[in-house]
Amino acid sequence: MAKELSPLAAAAEEEKAKLKEEKKQFKQEQKAQKKEAKRRAAEIARQEEALGEDGGSGFVTFAATLLIVVLWVAVVCVVVKMDVGGFGSGVLAPILKDVPIINKILPSTAPATETENPEIYGGYTSIEEAVEYIKQLELELEREQLASKTKDTEAEAMKAEILRLQEFEQRQVEFQRIKTEFYEEVANMDPDGLLKYYESMDPSTVESILKQILVQEQKNEELNSYIETFSTMKPKAAAKLFEEMDDRIELVAEILEGLSVEDRAAIMNVIDTELGAKLVKMMRPDP
Numbered sequence: 001m002a003k004e005l006s007p008l009a010a011a012a013e014e015e016k017a018k019l020k021e022e023k024k025q026f027k028q029e030q031k032a033q034k035k036e037a038k039r040r041a042a043e044i045a046r047q048e049e050a051l052g053e054d055g056g057s058g059f060v061t062f063a064a065t066l067l068i069v070v071l072w073v074a075v076v077c078v079v080v081k082m083d084v085g086g087f088g089s090g091v092l093a094p095i096l097k098d099v100p101i102i103n104k105i106l107p108s109t110a111p112a113t114e115t116e117n118p119e120i121y122g123g124y125t126s127i128e129e130a131v132e133y134i135k136q137l138e139l140e141l142e143r144e145q146l147a148s149k150t151k152d153t154e155a156e157a158m159k160a161e162i163l164r165l166q167e168f169e170q171r172q173v174e175f176q177r178i179k180t181e182f183y184e185e186v187a188n189m190d191p192d193g194l195l196k197y198y199e200s201m202d203p204s205t206v207e208s209i210l211k212q213i214l215v216q217e218q219k220n221e222e223l224n225s226y227i228e229t230f231s232t233m234k235p236k237a238a239a240k241l242f243e244e245m246d247d248r249i250e251l252v253a254e255i256l257e258g259l260s261v262e263d264r265a266a267i268m269n270v271i272d273t274e275l276g277a278k279l280v281k282m283m284r285p286d287p
Contacts, residue, residue, distance in 0.1 A: 082107065112154070226251070227258035235266035242279075243272050253282040 035262050093106050230238045242252045256279060268276050 221252055223251075223258060226255045230255055230267075231259055231263050235263075236270050239271040240266045242267070243275055246275060248274075250282065251277060253279050257283050 230241075233241075244255075245252050256267065257266070268279075271279075
């Protein structure tokens with residue numbers, strides 16, 4: 001039969017068992033914590049390793065990308081230098097020809113290509129040449145427009161002058177008609193009617209007419225005197241004097257008309273041919 005423990009001993013045993021259980025649980029918890037720490041340490045190590053691998057891969061990617069870019073640039077330079085399809089000379093040369101260093105990649109035949117293919121600039125070897133030609137055309141157009149305006153102005157002036165002359169001609173024709181009618185009327189008047197006509201005129205007008213009549217009579221007297229004088233001269237002497245009077249050729253023609261046919265023919269046979277031709281036209285003008 002087991003020995004029955006006292007209440008005090010039972011409580012001590014119970015407390016001892018409880019402490020033992022708590023100690024066991026503590027050890028389990030420590031063991032679990034150590035295991036978790038190891039797991040975390042391993043996970044951190046894996047992450048660090050992964051980070052190290054990703055850094056190396058990024059550098060490799062950058063290096064590969066840079067290499068590809070360099071290769072493409074080299075290909076483009078070769079294409080431009082070889083002027084494939086006229087890309088270097090026709091497209092890039094006009095833009096990059098003045099850029100230092102970069103223009104070294106342009107094809108060496110770019111200028112010759114521009115000269116041989118003027119169609120690039122519409123038939124001109126450069127844009128500057130086309131612009132200069134446009135300026136010349138603008139100047140020529142401006143000169144033509146100015147000349148056209150001048151011609152228009154001259155044409156308008158000539159039209160105005162033609163109208164003025166036409167009006168003057170019409171007035172002249174009307175004046176001649178009135179003058180002819182007046183002469184016919186005066187010629188048909190008897191002396192008494194003519195005297196009355198002059199008496200009805202304004203005194204100043206009558207005076208002017210009388211002066212004209214006196215002047216004409218004086219001229220007639222002088223002309224008659226010339227005619228009488230030259231009619232007594234030898235033909236050669238008269239012809240010589242007429243030649244010296246070339247500045248008064250109208251008077252010479254009037255004198256010759258007043259001479260007799262024989263005297264006039266004798267003088268015209270020995271006078272200067274050119275002067276004689278002029279005198280004949282004046283004495284017998286063209287109809």
